[in-house]
Amino acid sequence: MEIDELNPDVLAVKPSALRAFDHEISEDPDMVKLTLGEPDFNVPEHIKQAAIDSINADQSHYPYYWGIQELREAASTYYRDKFGYQYSADQIVCTVGATEGLAATFKTLFHPGDGVLIPAPAYPVYKALAVINHLVPIMVDTTGTGCILTPQEVTDTIAAHSDVKIKGVVITDPSNPTGVAYSKEQLSALVPVFRDHQIWIISDEIYGELTYGVKHYSLSQWLPEQTIIINGLSKSHAMTGWRIGFVFGPAGVIDQIAKAHQFQVTTPTSIVQYAAVEALTHGQNDAAAMRKVYEQRCKYLTDSLTKLGMSYVEPKGAFYVFAKIPKACHQESFAFARQLARTYHVGLMPGTPFGDPQALRISYASSNENLHVAVDALTKELTRVGALVK
Numbered sequence: 001m002e003i004d005e006l007n008p009d010v011l012a013v014k015p016s017a018l019r020a021f022d023h024e025i026s027e028d029p030d031m032v033k034l035t036l037g038e039p040d041f042n043v044p045e046h047i048k049q050a051a052i053d054s055i056n057a058d059q060s061h062y063p064y065y066w067g068i069q070e071l072r073e074a075a076s077t078y079y080r081d082k083f084g085y086q087y088s089a090d091q092i093v094c095t096v097g098a099t100e101g102l103a104a105t106f107k108t109l110f111h112p113g114d115g116v117l118i119p120a121p122a123y124p125v126y127k128a129l130a131v132i133n134h135l136v137p138i139m140v141d142t143t144g145t146g147c148i149l150t151p152q153e154v155t156d157t158i159a160a161h162s163d164v165k166i167k168g169v170v171i172t173d174p175s176n177p178t179g180v181a182y183s184k185e186q187l188s189a190l191v192p193v194f195r196d197h198q199i200w201i202i203s204d205e206i207y208g209e210l211t212y213g214v215k216h217y218s219l220s221q222w223l224p225e226q227t228i229i230i231n232g233l234s235k236s237h238a239m240t241g242w243r244i245g246f247v248f249g250p251a252g253v254i255d256q257i258a259k260a261h262q263f264q265v266t267t268p269t270s271i272v273q274y275a276a277v278e279a280l281t282h283g284q285n286d287a288a289a290m291r292k293v294y295e296q297r298c299k300y301l302t303d304s305l306t307k308l309g310m311s312y313v314e315p316k317g318a319f320y321v322f323a324k325i326p327k328a329c330h331q332e333s334f335a336f337a338r339q340l341a342r343t344y345h346v347g348l349m350p351g352t353p354f355g356d357p358q359a360l361r362i363s364y365a366s367s368n369e370n371l372h373v374a375v376d377a378l379t380k381e382l383t384r385v386g387a388l389v390k
């Protein structure tokens, strides 16, 4: 049996370059890492206690595959109050993190060969999911429009790919890796083009609670019949390792997504589901304290990059700054990031896997001390190569 006889769509996908780079630099025990999208806060105590209580109450049996009723009802209320989502409990599937929700959604919505628009720079998981499902990922360069997808870019891309039936688009709002957040006007401007072309919108709103000075809007407000929302507690409640997410969608479609989900994972862990009920019923303010800290760090980092003469996309949410490597460095992102890691023990994420070989993604979900170390390393490196703009 030969490996190259396995499913070519799986063979075509490479392991996550983000994880691989993080793993590579983690061999150095002194490494200060601003690489992964991993909150440095602990899970709020009341959620931990709910998990412990659920173990003690022997809530150890198979939950219903959509997720327990209590959790779906809690999600319906929580996200309605936060962002105006209009979904009843039977339009919500509880998934193993947002990632599994994305996987079940990609699997359900499309036929092999369908095109999916992915505004770039982009979170690399979308392209991998398109490839693994035998779809055609079409990257739309949005750097000319502030990393915000515009109706013109959509129509131009559709015209340029007349050989592909474009059936979907992914909107990440706020965005990983750029931190941009769409305004109400920017989102509503996209509605006619998505409606006219009957394009499914996969709206990844996992950073919806982490916006700075701007309000989060959901495309589901305008086009609920064509929108599937992906959300979860990984970022808002610092629960990345607990693996709990949610998919919200129109009746009928969501039943099909629930099936795809059932045969992949059955359902998330029972204990986590009970803890998530606590997060959604008593943790409405949990993200607020984290958001305040992230906002201060964002300001420190962007001010520091400005002083260094490094350009970046103006972040309004999530916990990343996507900065350009100065031309004078003459290095693409992996070479530059490796240089920083080797010389200064600082890990920043290369921009190449997100679609920009001349950029770095800096996560500020890390302590102020670590951010100072990173800024110091950048200052030294730019000084060394004569790239520091005074």
Ligand SMILES: Cc1ncc(COP(=O)(O)O)c(C=O)c1O
Pocket (backbone or CB within 6 Å): 037, 096, 097, 098, 099, 100, 123, 172, 175, 176, 204, 206, 232, 233, 234, 240, 243, 244, 245
């Ligand atoms: C835009 C985006 N979507 C989804 C995810 C995955 O979330 P989860 O950990 O809940 O699977 C991430 C994680 O970094 C992300 O940045």
